[in-house]
Amino acid sequence: xxxxxxxxxxxxxxxxxxxxxxxxxxxxxxxxxxxxxxxxxxxxxxxxxxxxxxxxxxxxxxxxxxxxxxxxxxxxxxxxxxxxxxxxxxxxxxxxxxxxxxxxxxxxxxxxxxxxxxxxxxxxxxxxxxxxxxxxxxxxxxxxxxxxxxxxxxxxxxxxxxxxxxxxxxxxxxxxxxxxxxxxxxxxxxxxxxxxxxxxxxxxxxxxxxxxxxxxxxxxxxxxxxxxxxxxxxxxxxxxxxxxxxxxxxxxxxxxxxxxxxxxxxxxxxxxxxxxxxxxxxxxxxxxxxxxxxxxxxxxxxxxxxxxxxxxxxxxxxxxxxxxxxxxxxxxxxxxxxxxxxxxxxxxxxxxxxxxxxxxxxxxxxxxxxxxxxxxxxxxxxxxxxxxxxxxxxxxxxxxxxxxxxxxxxxxxxxxxxxxxxxxxxxxxxxxxxxxxxxxxxxxxxxxxxxxxxxxxxxxxxxxxxxxxxxxxxxxxxxxxxxxxxxxxxxxxxxxxxxxxxxxxxxxxxxxxxxxxxxxxxxxxxxxxxxxxxxxxxxxxxxxxxxxxxxxxxxxxxxxxxxxxxxxxxxxxxxxxxxxxxxxxxxxxxxxxxxxxxxxxxxxxxxxxxxxxxxxxxxxxxxxxxxxxxxxxxxxxxxxxxxxxxxxxxxxxxxxxxxxxxxxxxxxxxxx
Amino acid sequence: xxxxxxxxxxxxxxxxxxxxxxxxxxxxxxxxxxxxxxxxxxxxxxxxxxxxxxxxxxxxxxxxxxxxxxxxxxxxxxxxxxxxxxxxxxxxxxxxx
Amino acid sequence: xxxxxxxxxxxxxxxxxxxxxxxxxxxxxxxxxxxxxxxxxxxxxxxxxxxxxxxxxxxxxxxxxxxxxxxxxxxxxxxxxxxxxxxxxxxxxxxxxxxxxxxxxxxxxxxxxxxxxxxxxxxxxxxxxxxxxxxxxxxxxxxxxxxxxxxxxxxxxxxxxxxxxxxx
Numbered sequence: 001x002x003x004x005x006x007x008x009x010x011x012x013x014x015x016x017x018x019x020x021x022x023x024x025x026x027x028x029x030x031x032x033x034x035x036x037x038x039x040x041x042x043x044x045x046x047x048x049x050x051x052x053x054x055x056x057x058x059x060x061x062x063x064x065x066x067x068x069x070x071x072x073x074x075x076x077x078x079x080x081x082x083x084x085x086x087x088x089x090x091x092x093x094x095x096x097x098x099x100x101x102x103x104x105x106x107x108x109x110x111x112x113x114x115x116x117x118x119x120x121x122x123x124x125x126x127x128x129x130x131x132x133x134x135x136x137x138x139x140x141x142x143x144x145x146x147x148x149x150x151x152x153x154x155x156x157x158x159x160x161x162x163x164x165x166x167x168x169x170x171x172x173x174x175x176x177x178x179x180x181x182x183x184x185x186x187x188x189x190x191x192x193x194x195x196x197x198x199x200x201x202x203x204x205x206x207x208x209x210x211x212x213x214x215x216x217x218x219x220x221x222x223x224x225x226x227x228x229x230x231x232x233x234x235x236x237x238x239x240x241x242x243x244x245x246x247x248x249x250x251x252x253x254x255x256x257x258x259x260x261x262x263x264x265x266x267x268x269x270x271x272x273x274x275x276x277x278x279x280x281x282x283x284x285x286x287x288x289x290x291x292x293x294x295x296x297x298x299x300x301x302x303x304x305x306x307x308x309x310x311x312x313x314x315x316x317x318x319x320x321x322x323x324x325x326x327x328x329x330x331x332x333x334x335x336x337x338x339x340x341x342x343x344x345x346x347x348x349x350x351x352x353x354x355x356x357x358x359x360x361x362x363x364x365x366x367x368x369x370x371x372x373x374x375x376x377x378x379x380x381x382x383x384x385x386x387x388x389x390x391x392x393x394x395x396x397x398x399x400x401x402x403x404x405x406x407x408x409x410x411x412x413x414x415x416x417x418x419x420x421x422x423x424x425x426x427x428x429x430x431x432x433x434x435x436x437x438x439x440x441x442x443x444x445x446x447x448x449x450x451x452x453x454x455x456x457x458x459x460x461x462x463x464x465x466x467x468x469x470x471x472x473x474x475x476x477x478x479x480x481x482x483x484x485x486x487x488x489x490x491x492x493x494x495x496x497x498x499x500x501x502x503x504x505x506x507x508x509x510x511x512x513x514x515x516x517x518x519x520x521x522x523x524x525x526x527x528x529x530x531x532x533x534x535x536x537x538x539x540x541x542x543x544x545x546x547x548x549x550x551x552x553x554x555x556x557x558x559x560x561x562x563x564x565x566x567x568x569x570x571x572x573x574x575x576x577x578x579x580x581x582x583x584x585x586x587x588x589x590x591x592x593x594x595x596x597x598x599x600x601x602x603x604x605x606x607x608x609x610x611x612x613x614x615x616x617x618x619x620x621x622x623x624x625x626x627x628x629x630x631x632x633x634x635x636x637x638x639x640x641x642x643x644x645x646x647x648x649x650x651x652x653x654x655x656x657x658x659x660x661x662x663x664x665x666x667x668x669x670x671x672x
Numbered sequence: 673x674x675x676x677x678x679x680x681x682x683x684x685x686x687x688x689x690x691x692x693x694x695x696x697x698x699x700x701x702x703x704x705x706x707x708x709x710x711x712x713x714x715x716x717x718x719x720x721x722x723x724x725x726x727x728x729x730x731x732x733x734x735x736x737x738x739x740x741x742x743x744x745x746x747x748x749x750x751x752x753x754x755x756x757x758x759x760x761x762x763x764x765x766x767x768x769x
Numbered sequence: 770x771x772x773x774x775x776x777x778x779x780x781x782x783x784x785x786x787x788x789x790x791x792x793x794x795x796x797x798x799x800x801x802x803x804x805x806x807x808x809x810x811x812x813x814x815x816x817x818x819x820x821x822x823x824x825x826x827x828x829x830x831x832x833x834x835x836x837x838x839x840x841x842x843x844x845x846x847x848x849x850x851x852x853x854x855x856x857x858x859x860x861x862x863x864x865x866x867x868x869x870x871x872x873x874x875x876x877x878x879x880x881x882x883x884x885x886x887x888x889x890x891x892x893x894x895x896x897x898x899x900x901x902x903x904x905x906x907x908x909x910x911x912x913x914x915x916x917x918x919x920x921x922x923x924x925x926x927x928x929x930x931x932x933x934x935x936x937x
Binding site: 652 | 865869
Binding site: 673674675676677679680682683684685686687688689690691693694695696697699700702703704706707710713714717718720721722724725726727728729731732733735736737738739740741742743744746747748749750751753754759762 | 774778782785786789790792793795798801802805808809812815816818819820821823824827828831832835836837839840843844846847857858862863865866867869870873874877878885886888889900901903904905908909912913916919920922923924926927928929930931933
């Protein structure tokens with residue numbers, strides 16, 4: 001049954017994409033209304049994803065009964081080349097099953113939300129075509145049974161991301177944001193390819209089962225370290241870690257549900273999934289794991305500081321995503337693959353919720369301005385305030401998500417974040433990670449520093465998220481008294497998914513309660529994922545354990561940090577402020593994200609563009625073009641000039657040529 | 673005698689080729705072609721002596737065809753002469769490409 | 770080759786070659802034609818020496834006696850005479866012609882490298898026509914019939930080509 005259901009998972013969203021694309025093409029035209037309100041995408045778009053979720057549940061049920069051994073289903077041969085026989089194979093195991101559930105579950109909620117959000121857009125059908133395509137590729141990514149198949153999905157989601165970021169492409173800024181995303185991703189992809197090449201030359205395997213069986217034998221070698229580093233560079237590109245994070249804030253140019261699905265819940269988590277999937281590789285190279293954890297920590301802190309001073313609600317959430325992804329990498333870098341994946345799941349719940357809620361808010365403010373024909377930025381926090389009274393359900397849901405991301409119990413984020421930090425401390429002493437050294441610094445020291453950074457970031461997270469809630473929903477309203485009257489809760493089709501996600505953000509922690517709190521099923525996720533990542537985790541961390549006392553201390557510390565952060569957030573944003581148009585533009589370092597964007601533009605983009613234009617465009621392109629084309633014509637002219645002399649109309653010449661030819665034939669016969 | 677005959681045949685043939693390539697007068701050109709045919713006939717007869725009588729039969733065929741060719745060729749030359757006023761082949765250049 | 774035979778052979782052979790050379794170098798078509806006739810006579814002699822007397826006779830009767838007569842007839846008809854200007858082609862043509870001919874001769878002479886088999890002995894016989902006729906009318910009957918067709922076509926063609934155009 002798995003063999004038949006698994007391809008269905010891919011075919012459903014692909015089919016949806018095709019149908020929606022056909023509708024999009026047929027309703028397109030220069031002056032037409034486009035596909036606004038078109039019934040087909042409304043039902044097909046979310047429908048196929050909901051159906052896929054149903055299939056996922058069926059598969060999940062099967063796995064629960066039949067055991068979680070990996071099942072590989074081949075869909076046909078791809079590269080039967082010398083020594084390599086690669087198939088289009090899908091692998092269903094505990095890890096991929098979990099990812100599929102998250103993708104189709106959260107994905108279907110976001111699709112339903114999009115029906116409301118994108119109703120008025122002439123590109124309605126095109127939107128759903130792209131979104132379904134994205135889900136198809138994301139599923140291929142997590143279900144791939146080998147690195148190349150995963151890579152196809154990897155590239156595919158990059159493409160879908162590009163298409164969706166630049167969805168409103170008529171505005172050049174949006175198109176450029178899409179292009180930036182694609183190009184930065186490409187850098188990571190190049191490293192990914194190198195990793196695959198190295199893996200092939202060293203193990204002669206590219207499928208997960210085969211390669212990961214061969215990798216432990218290479219533990220500690222430079223090759224496996226290099227493979228792990230190259231894989232991580234790929235992850236850094238896809239999951240927006242330093243220094244390849246630049247594209248994610250720009251990606252907010254796309255529609256908000258896109259930001260929710262792609263840039264919060266799924267695509268950006270592909271990097272984390274890859275590290276978990278390639279756990280044996282990282283376990284065989286502890287130095288690389290330390291690098292992953294360090295980069296994750298630095299990114300988390302960096303992004304959290306920038307989020308403190310962002311005025312665009314989506315930008316706050318974008319930097320928050322970068323920061324939380326950093327947390328996930330801290331986890332998988334410390335050998336706590338389960339904790340990382342746990343955080344991935346809870347983050348998907350509350351970040352998607354936050355984005356969708358923000359979308360509802362933006363939607364409402366936009367309509368309010370539209371109503372009064374004023375011109376204001378509906379995404380600027382300075383134009384909001386006091387919305388809790390007008391949009392209570394959204395406010396409550398977003399409040400839940402804020403508390404979850406801040407890490408307050410009993411919300412989901414608390415459990416996952418605590419699991420990560422506890423894992424870092426556990427690995428900090430007496431493990432092979434702690435014994436390894438990165439750039440001369442012992443692993444134990446690095447991990448302790450990572451813990452400190454993690455705690456600081458948790459504090460900042462609580463602060464900036466509370467700030468967002470305060471500025472948007474509480475205090476005095478800055479949108480305008482007339483506009484306030486027009487503000488209202490979003491339609492049900494948008495609010496319902498938000499509420500569902502709110503429940504998940506509330507109760508998601510049950511997935512993996514720590515053994516410390518015996519109030520329910522503890523360690524469910526630990527047990528579920530053990531067959532996939534357990535071995536690698538043990539290799540890195542050994543059987544180190546924290547004492548119960550230590551665990552309670554860490555728990556208390558985490559709660560304290562969260563509470564303090566929320567308090568600071570409330571206290572520092574209690575005074576009323578001016579709206580966006582009356583405020584002076586914020587040019588502080590944090591608001592400009594340390595000016596890195598401009599720096600990159602001057603130092604990298606500028607010179608590369610110059611080189612492309614002058615050298616490749618001018619010299620190479622022009623030179624080769626004139627060379628070949630004019631040279632070619634010259635050659636032909638020469639040949640013709642010579643050839644024409646043969647046809648002088650004189651019988652004698654022809655006779656002579658005839659004789660010469662006959663002679664040549666004769667000689668050929670004699671010689672041959 | 674056979675080899676000597678073949679040598680003679682070769683020499684006569686080449687003399688004919690030389691004539692064809694160097695003369696401009698159409699009639700002489702044509703007669704050089706006849707010389708080439710005769711040289712070939714000598715070869716055939718030599719080989720007929722060596723093998724079987726088919727060589728002689730072929731000589732008869734060649735002669736017949738030579739006669740037909742002569743008839744038609746000369747008719748063409750006459751028509752050419754009427755048209756051009758001379759039989760100089762180098763003055764025929766209308767097919768110049 | 771025995772003495773007498775060799776003398777006869779070389780006599781006719783030389784006669785043929787010398788006549789051919791003289792033929793090719795005449796400016797006036799009439800003497801050229803006559804030298805060609807001489808070549809054909811010499812060749813007829815060679816045919817007889819090669820024990821193909823029938824072909825030799827046919828050569829004289831048909832080739833020298835009919836075809837060359839037609840040639841000379843046309844020459845007379847066109848009243849060409851000795852042309853004022855040499856009708857030899859330019860220097861370039863002559864040089865290349867010479868080269869090609871030399872190469873051709875060399876090639877032809879080289880071709881006969883494989884040794885020829887022994888000459889089979891033949892009984893002298895008066896029955897010279899029968900073998901030719903037998904082969905011609907049985908084995909090569911179709912070719913024979915076709916040549917008669919060719920001759921017909923040639924005659925018709927020649928008449929058509931040489932006809933004076935009627936005034937339209």
